[in-house]
Amino acid sequence: MVNRRRIAKPSVALWMLVAVADAALLVASVGLIPVLLVLSGGTAVTVAAVAAYRMTVSERASAEARVLPAGGRWSGGRGER
Numbered sequence: 001m002v003n004r005r006r007i008a009k010p011s012v013a014l015w016m017l018v019a020v021a022d023a024a025l026l027v028a029s030v031g032l033i034p035v036l037l038v039l040s041g042g043t044a045v046t047v048a049a050v051a052a053y054r055m056t057v058s059e060r061a062s063a064e065a066r067v068l069p070a071g072g073r074w075s076g077g078r079g080e081r
């Protein structure tokens with residue numbers, strides 16, 4: 001049989017519990033209002049960054065396609081042979 005204690009690793013649930021406890025300690029030490037202000041500011045910056053990224057991607061997608069030479073054997077920029 002496999003010994004469960006040898007292969008036991010901290011699971012994701014344990015690390016989530018640690019993160020929640022850290023957040024609770026932070027709120028208790030700093031206060032609720034400053035934490036909410038920082039979180040709302042971070043959310044606003046993230047939303048603005050995603051909106052700017054999507055706007056630039058949509059502008060690039062809607063731009064007209066450029067026609068470029070195929071780059072065959074005789075098209076080296078020296079004229080046709």
